[in-house]
Amino acid sequence: MYQFDITATDKAALYADLRSALDALTADEADAIANMANAAALLWEYLPDLNWAGFYRMAGGELVLGPFQGKAACIRIPLGKGVCGTAAATRETQLVEDVHAFPGHIACDAASRSELVVPILDGERLIGVLDLDSPVPARFTPDDAAGCEALMELLASRLG
Numbered sequence: 001m002y003q004f005d006i007t008a009t010d011k012a013a014l015y016a017d018l019r020s021a022l023d024a025l026t027a028d029e030a031d032a033i034a035n036m037a038n039a040a041a042l043l044w045e046y047l048p049d050l051n052w053a054g055f056y057r058m059a060g061g062e063l064v065l066g067p068f069q070g071k072a073a074c075i076r077i078p079l080g081k082g083v084c085g086t087a088a089a090t091r092e093t094q095l096v097e098d099v100h101a102f103p104g105h106i107a108c109d110a111a112s113r114s115e116l117v118v119p120i121l122d123g124e125r126l127i128g129v130l131d132l133d134s135p136v137p138a139r140f141t142p143d144d145a146a147g148c149e150a151l152m153e154l155l156a157s158r159l160g
Ligand code: SME
Pocket: 052, 073, 074, 077, 081, 082, 083, 084, 085, 104, 105, 106, 107, 108, 109, 112, 115, 131, 133
């Protein structure tokens, strides 16, 4: 059983604690799917106001659904399509305050109002993206983006 000491006094403290927890969860495991699955579970449990948290992996030149928590989702996303495909194509974090204002947003869950997508890079190689969705408009801030980028930098080194 895993138990984490996550204190959400502010976002910096929350993400520092999440990084320690992710480090502990993945340190001794080399299987990428297992580590993505536990990372999705961790973020789902400790980040408030999410309706989806998970991964899309680069496979065969497109994004393919990976481990996640939330409703069943679109399986394949071409590069450049939607928020995830844009993050993958540009290799830049996409912080979307209003998904309805994002051209080409792919609605997997009609409840989603805002979204944060962080590319996962191993050097030059794009491994996939982290996708967080929220039913709350403007749920994500630059602090969430920075926190999740730090988490994905760590996870990238634990994906085999
Ligand atoms: N909204 C995403 C698709 C993935 S789901 O939200 C899980 C997008 O526009 O890429």
